[in-house]
Amino acid sequence: MLILKLIGSYILTPILWLGILYVIISYNQRINKERKQFRVAINKDFYEGRNFIKYGMFFFVMGSLISMILGLTLPTNSVYIYQILVVLAFLINGFSTTSMLLVMTAAGILELVVPRFITFFGDVFPEISGSSWLLLIFISLLADYYLTRNMKKHPLSPRIKSGKRGRNIATYLGRETVVFPLLALIPSGTLSSTLNFWPVFNIGNQKFSLILFPIFISTSVKVIKRAKERVIQDKLKNTELLLGLTFVLIVLTKFMSKLFLISLIILTVVSIFLEIKLRKKEKDANSWYVETDEGIRIISVQPETPAAKMKLQPGDVILTCNNRVVNSEEEFYQALQLNSAYCHVKVRTYEGDLRIAESAIFMDSPHEIGLILFH
Numbered sequence: 001m002l003i004l005k006l007i008g009s010y011i012l013t014p015i016l017w018l019g020i021l022y023v024i025i026s027y028n029q030r031i032n033k034e035r036k037q038f039r040v041a042i043n044k045d046f047y048e049g050r051n052f053i054k055y056g057m058f059f060f061v062m063g064s065l066i067s068m069i070l071g072l073t074l075p076t077n078s079v080y081i082y083q084i085l086v087v088l089a090f091l092i093n094g095f096s097t098t099s100m101l102l103v104m105t106a107a108g109i110l111e112l113v114v115p116r117f118i119t120f121f122g123d124v125f126p127e128i129s130g131s132s133w134l135l136l137i138f139i140s141l142l143a144d145y146y147l148t149r150n151m152k153k154h155p156l157s158p159r160i161k162s163g164k165r166g167r168n169i170a171t172y173l174g175r176e177t178v179v180f181p182l183l184a185l186i187p188s189g190t191l192s193s194t195l196n197f198w199p200v201f202n203i204g205n206q207k208f209s210l211i212l213f214p215i216f217i218s219t220s221v222k223v224i225k226r227a228k229e230r231v232i233q234d235k236l237k238n239t240e241l242l243l244g245l246t247f248v249l250i251v252l253t254k255f256m257s258k259l260f261l262i263s264l265i266i267l268t269v270v271s272i273f274l275e276i277k278l279r280k281k282e283k284d285a286n287s288w289y290v291e292t293d294e295g296i297r298i299i300s301v302q303p304e305t306p307a308a309k310m311k312l313q314p315g316d317v318i319l320t321c322n323n324r325v326v327n328s329e330e331e332f333y334q335a336l337q338l339n340s341a342y343c344h345v346k347v348r349t350y351e352g353d354l355r356i357a358e359s360a361i362f363m364d365s366p367h368e369i370g371l372i373l374f375h
Helices: 002-011 014-038 047-070 076-093 100-117 130-150 228-255 257-284 329-336
Strands: 157-162 168-187 201-203 206-223 296-301 317-321 342-348 354-360 371-373
Touching (some): 002 206, 014 168, 047 130, 047 168, 076 100, 100 130, 130 168, 130 206, 130 257, 157 296, 206 228, 228 257, 296 329
Antiparallel strands (some): 157 168, 168 206, 201 206, 317 342
């Protein structure tokens, strides 16, 4: 019976439905923009929805294990304040990337303020444990890290814009979103006082209830100049630094609760600094995913195609095809037809290395090789 009540309460949370709406809109935006710019959807697979479910279940299990082992305890106002701030963040920022760490930091600060200004509700608004809220941030950062690493597995969605010198430039955006429930303890009196039917149980001399705390995670990677792998690796290193810092702050706050506000400020400042540093690194890079006079630049590669089997990557420049020099899309497809069943290309990678790639292709269907090119 308790399980059904927990599931029912979680299904009614606005964050869950906001997450579902966000994923559907993100998928449609990606498909529509790609069809508009390239006349084809580069990857029609609804991996956003599949990952939303798959990683939501995975984070629920792993996060709840950490939560229960370490005894994560939150008052019910944490649920309300956090959800209100997430909804407000998207009302203000629209369906673009919103830093969930900053939202959680703001929610933590409000947790310190609410009990001091709303005292007439008695114990309905008790103060939060600083170490518990930092543990919540730690679990969220772990989920963010895992989602960012997952973006290595599928192509980022390209966007074409005009450069300053009249040449088209490609930029790339990848986004992963998930909402997952986290099993947490609620001190008796914070939930049972408002919902009399909610079960209460004892742990030692204290009474607790269980709740599924909804966590919204949306992480993105934007590639402008550097290689996708380098951008993702730098973002992962930043998250690792934040995870290490958060762990230290959890330990300190456990013994010195007054450090909670300072800990939130430190996390906010460090996260903003790391984000600025990452953007500057991207801005200072010299290369662009730009049209080239020598060869033809690959914008993207469709999954499960001959081009994908050849391990061609966005940013690679095809110099020759079937031993013929190519400098335009038309010349490339003409060269492909020299051998209707096989493709042999010489490419210069985005990093400047030369390599040979070859694979069987679809008989008499050169345009099905799976390459998206400037045209």
